[in-house]
Amino acid sequence: MKAVVLAAGEGTRIRPLSGSVPKPMLPVADRPLVAHTVDAAIDAGADEIVLVVGYESETVREFFSATYRGVSVSYAVQTDQNGTADAVNAASEHLDGPFAVLNGDNLYDPAAIAALFDSCPAVCAIEVKDPRNYGVLSTDDGTVVDIVEKPADPPTNLANAGAYAFPERARDWLDVPASERGEHEITDVLARVIDEFAVTPVTTDRWMDVGRPWELLEANEWKLGELDRRIEGEVSDAAQLEGAVVVEEGATVKPGVVVEGPALIRSGATVGPNAYVRGATLLGEDVSVGNAVEIKNSVLSRGTSVSHLSYVGDSVLGRNINFGAGTTVANLRHDDEAVKFTVKGERISTDRRKFGVVAGDGVKTGINTSLTPGLKLDTAATTRPGEVVERDR
Ligand code: TTP
Known part of the structure; x- marks a missing residue:
């Protein structure tokens, strides 16, 4: 499966650390943050990586070049950071067949990504105490039936852990309208896939979204x-x-x-x-x-x-x-x-x-x-x- 890894954003919440490199290129142990994402995809069996780049894109290209760990890497440019669905859309010409989408600023459990690939169509989910700041998934009989963004009254404790395995058909659904915050969101693509396919929730015990500086510290602790x-x-x-x-x-x-x-x-x-x-x-x-x-x-x-x-x-x-x-x-x-x-x-x-x-x-x-x-x-x-x-x- 091809894995689209989103790394076009600057990371405005992590400023000033993103002054000269995009957030996905900040150091986490011996590699940039996004290298952990790409490694998880490769360990899960991805046969090609498509990196969506934008802000300070040269730093990403220099690190991965055309092949990384023996796997072919291609690049799609997202000129304006108009949202995660818009970022995947920028890579649509690279896509044929089912594809995975991962955030280049997330740390995943590699075993969960392998299970995600095996269960396509699927989404990674994590149980959290307070899901009000997440996309919250509802399931029925082992299938995801709904996703609702940041609900005041969450229907479950199952948060969207930012990793998706989409069927080929989803390529035609990337052009979603802008959300209330003015971004084209990948979760709206997921909602469409949930409507038309049986989507498996793949639960993970450990996942981290690095948005703010102390989360970079916590990513390093991990x-x-x-x-x-x-x-x-x-x-x-x-x-x-x-x-x-x-x-x-x-x-x-x-x-x-x-x-x-x-x-x-x-x-x-x-x-x-x-x-x-x-x-x-x-x-x-x-x-x-x-x-x-x-x-x-x-x-x-x-x-x-x-x-x-x-x-x-x-x-x-x-x-x-x-x-x-x-x-x-x-x-x-x-x-x-x-x-x-x-x-x-x-x-x-x-x-x-x-x-x-x-x-x-x-x-x-x-x-x-x-x-x-x-x-x-x-x-x-x-x-x-x-x-x-x-x-x-
Ligand atoms: P976010 O963390 O939501 O956005 P960001 O990285 O721009 O950070 P901030 O909100 O602090 O400004 O993005 C999630 C992932 O998706 C991240 O890896 C960057 C990527 N992304 C894109 O590639 N293009 C986009 O238009 C957006 C919004 C995000």
Whole structure:
């Protein structure tokens, strides 16, 4: 089966991390987020991948090129991001026969995707406590009979988990009218398929939709948690690596460093001397973590430096950032309430007791900068020495 993977959106809710790459290309463990989607499709037996690209499409094409893991990859361009059905429609010329549709910013359980392919027409479903923010599926006798978007009074607890196996006929139904929010939605295509075919709900235990910055952190917690210990880089005898730690070839861990896994230290990264890395932490390619620095449960993207006397906890740092000596991130509120974060101008709860900062590419902090929980630093933002930063900038 061909798998159409949607990766045309920018990811406005995850700004500023999507400043130079589309959200599907943000790092999750050792790969971009969308590579986990494509891997799940290939592991499930997809014989061709059609990637729908748009925003910063070159980054996606460069990563996958024309063949990925021996499977042919083609590209369809969606010029304006007018919705998920519109995105699949942009790929319609690539389609013949039944086809799957997956979101390039979702993490799936590969076994569920294999079951989805085997059960076409089918949709992945996950039981959630509060389905009011999802598409909610109703089933009867093992078949999906209805889908309703974000209902105030959900008929079931079965949420749409964003993975579809459509019959060939659905190709003719992609041109659905715009929804209330002005987008052409793939769920309206699904509704038509439900009307005309017996659609199987394929339940999955684990699924994640990455929309906001802390969800990127949680995606990393998931995938770093699956790592097996592997030490290929240069590690000092005086360093201590505990548990599932991966040190890639070309990475260096200096004396006095303690790393508690799961942690991934990518090629070109240097850690220490005397640094402490813990929680689920990703240190991307060419990252530098120096003397007396503690990094906890965080993502540091390629080329970022936290070189002296600093603490970074529960944070997501973009590329080529420099944290000056003594930069300290607070990740916990004194009132113990969940940390809030501003998404598209609205202050919302992350539902996390601990959350630090999100910094866009090229941020530079002055020495002894203090950063408060839930802070957003825009691409290339700077702070002065000794500043206490309490407002996004
Ligand atoms: P969304 O997360 O709904 O949209 P987005 O990625 O643009 O993010 P945001 O809402 O924060 O701006 O999209 C789900 C998936 O579908 C995601 O992988 C991007 C993709 N997509 C397209 O390819 N084209 C589109 O027109 C839309 C809306 C989404």
